[in-house]
Every structure is written in C-alpha cells, then in structure tokens.
Amino acid sequence: GESVGLHLPTLSVQEGDNSIINCAYSNSASDYFIWYKQESGKGPQFIIDIRSNMDKRQGQRVTVLLNKTVKHLSLQIAATQPGDSAVYFCAENSQGGSEKLVFGKGTKLTVNP
Amino acid sequence: NAGVMQNPRHLVRRRGQEARLRCSPMKGHSHVYWYRQLPEEGLKFMVYLQKENIIDESGMPKERFSAEFPKEGPSILRIQQVVRGDSAAYFCASSRGATSNYGYTFGSGTRLTVV
Numbered sequence: 001g002e003s004v005g006l007h008l009p010t011l012s013v014q015e016g017d018n019s020i021i022n023c024a025y026s027n028s029a030s031d032y033f034i035w036y037k038q039e040s041g042k043g044p045q046f047i048i049d050i051r052s053n054m055d056k057r058q059g060q061r062v063t064v065l066l067n068k069t070v071k072h073l074s075l076q077i078a079a080t081q082p083g084d085s086a087v088y089f090c091a092e093n094s095q096g097g098s099e100k101l102v103f104g105k106g107t108k109l110t111v112n113p
Numbered sequence: 114n115a116g117v118m119q120n121p122r123h124l125v126r127r128r129g130q131e132a133r134l135r136c137s138p139m140k141g142h143s144h145v146y147w148y149r150q151l152p153e154e155g156l157k158f159m160v161y162l163q164k165e166n167i168i169d170e171s172g173m174p175k176e177r178f179s180a181e182f183p184k185e186g187p188s189i190l191r192i193q194q195v196v197r198g199d200s201a202a203y204f205c206a207s208s209r210g211a212t213s214n215y216g217y218t219f220g221s222g223t224r225l226t227v228v
Contacts, residue, residue: 008153032212034216036219041221042221042222043117043204043219043220043221043222044156044204044219045219046216046218049216089155089156091156093212098161098169098171099144099146099161099168099169099211099212100146100158100161100169100171100172100212101146101156101158101212101217102158103148103155103156103157104155105154105155106153106154106155
C-alpha cells in the first residue's frame with residue numbers, strides 16, 4: 001500500500017450503520033498490519049493490529065480481516081458514530097526486514113448524524 | 114504519562130532558512146521514527162534512529178535533510194535551506210522495540226510551511 005498523490009477515497013455513512021474500509025497492501029512478505037485513525041490536525045492513532053498468522057481480530061466495535069491470498073485488509077467499524085469521522089490508514093511491516101511502516105493511501109470516513 | 118512530544122506544532126520558514134523539528138519519545142522508548150505527510154496522502158517513512166545511531170535512513174532525501182537522536186535530549190530532524198516543496202506535516206513516532214512486536218506511537222506532528 002504505497003501512497004500515491006491522488007485524492008483520498010471517501011466513505012460516507014449514516015450514524016449507527018456499519019462501516020467497512022478496505023486496503024490493498026503491496027508486499028507479500030509483510031506479516032504485521034496496523035490500522036490507524038487520523039483526525040484533522042492530529043497524528044495517527046493506533047486502532048487495531050493483526051499478524052499474518054491470523055485472518056481476523058476483533059476489538060471494541062472494530063474488526064480487522066486479513067486475506068493474504070489477495071493481499072487485502074479491511075477494517076469494520078460497528079455502529080459508526082460521528083466521532084469516528086477521520087481518515088483511516090492501513091500500514092504494513094515485514095518482520096525481519098526494516099522497522100519502517102509502509103502506509104496505504106487512506107480513506108476519509110464521514111459519519112452523518 | 115506523556116505521549117510522544119513534538120515541537121513546535123507549527124513552523125513557518127522562508128525559503129533558504131533552516132528548520133529544526135524536535136521529538137521527545139515516550140518514556141522507556143529508545144526507538145524513534147520520522148515520517149512526512151503531504152496533504153491528502155499517507156505517511157512516508159524518512160528515518161529510524163536509536164540512541165546515537167541512525168539505523169535506517171532510506172527515506173531521507175540525499176541533500177539538506179539530517180536527523181539525530183543524541184544520548185541526552187530529543188531527536189532532531191533538521192532541514193537546511195528549505196524550499197516550498199518541504200512544506201508538509203512531519204510526524205515522529207517512538208517504540209520500545211521492534212515494530213512487529215510493539216508497534217509504535219505517533220506524536221501530533223509539526224506542520225512546516227515554507228513561504
């Protein structure tokens with residue numbers, strides 16, 4: 001998921017609906033994935049992570065799904081709230097490789113009351 | 114229990130001046146990372162440092178940019194002779210160990226504007 005200089009994909013949902021944000025990652029050797037939430041003017045905030053030996057992990061109101069076959073990651077937010085409005089980024093890392101995270105393009109989520 | 118502290122939050126520099134961005138990692142964290150974010154883009158890795166050592170600078174521009182993490186004091190990202198294209202948000206993150214074991218925590222960033 002290398003970022004490119006394009007407009008951010010957007011997702012608009014009604015309050016209370018479930019949201020699904022998708023991410024295609026680039027490196028088949030990546031084995032650790034993180035979803036971050038970034039509100040306007042702030043730094044990225046950790047939401048949930050998953051390792052490549054899992055295909056699903058649940059947190060509070062959030063679920064991350066990992067499909068290694070097609071190199072796809074998704075973030076599901078249940079009962080979306082106005083406070084969930086932000087840009088969401090997936091990031092990948094390869095254990096045994098560099099310590100850097102490679103960020104995806106980001107998706108702007110807008111929750112309508 | 115302060116998080117990652119970055120200062121200043123906003124920095125305005127004229128073309129040709131120097132910009133110094135500071136980052137104090139979380140307590141107990143000895144790994145520091147710098148990322149740059151252009152508007153409407155994801156974060157791009159710049160450099161990874163441990164105390165007194167640059168571990169990975171593969172994302173740093175070859176000229177004008179440097180970073181340090183001294184034994185005492187904050188990590189510094191230094192940009193010499195700034196140009197308009199350097200205008201961006203610069204984020205620092207810290208961790209206590211390997212990314213895949215601990216992940217890391219980001220600061221609130223420094224927004225650099227070059228006029």
